[in-house]
Amino acid sequence: MLSWLFPKQKRDFTAKRYLSISLRTLHLFGIAGFAGFFLYDLPEELWRPYAILALTTGSLMLLVELYVDAIWLIQLRGLAVITKILLLFLAINSPQLTVVLFCLIVVISGYFSHAPGKVRYYSPFLGRVVKSSAELSFNQSHSG
Numbered sequence: 001m002l003s004w005l006f007p008k009q010k011r012d013f014t015a016k017r018y019l020s021i022s023l024r025t026l027h028l029f030g031i032a033g034f035a036g037f038f039l040y041d042l043p044e045e046l047w048r049p050y051a052i053l054a055l056t057t058g059s060l061m062l063l064v065e066l067y068v069d070a071i072w073l074i075q076l077r078g079l080a081v082i083t084k085i086l087l088l089f090l091a092i093n094s095p096q097l098t099v100v101l102f103c104l105i106v107v108i109s110g111y112f113s114h115a116p117g118k119v120r121y122y123s124p125f126l127g128r129v130v131k132s133s134a135e136l137s138f139n140q141s142h143s144g
Helices: 016-040 044-068 070-074 076-093 095-114
Strands: none
Touching: 016 044, 016 095, 044 070, 070 076, 076 095
16 A cells, blocks of 8 residues: 555656646636635625535545655645645634634645745655655665
């Protein structure tokens, strides 16, 4: 299981870049509409389609990242996404915190989308920058 999640070489597939760009664009569109729930207390029928779009595209982006290389899970960029998911559930279940938590999700998104690689690829579990699973000890070939 570990070797599938953390392959020695990142997996790639045709049109991955274009799929990622398309998913991110649709995700931003969905988040913009989903903001109606968080910020404006709009009726559900107005924001629900956007929420579905945001959650679907977000889930698909997560699956693509996990397929390519699950190293993402132990890097700050992946931990930021997991944190945003937890904050989303908290926001949905804590009406008094909805606006603050939504804003925090946006701040986390903006920061980690544009942070330098030494931040995005840093693994607090390993205490260093890790760019791929090939750098993990169980993926290193030892000859001797």
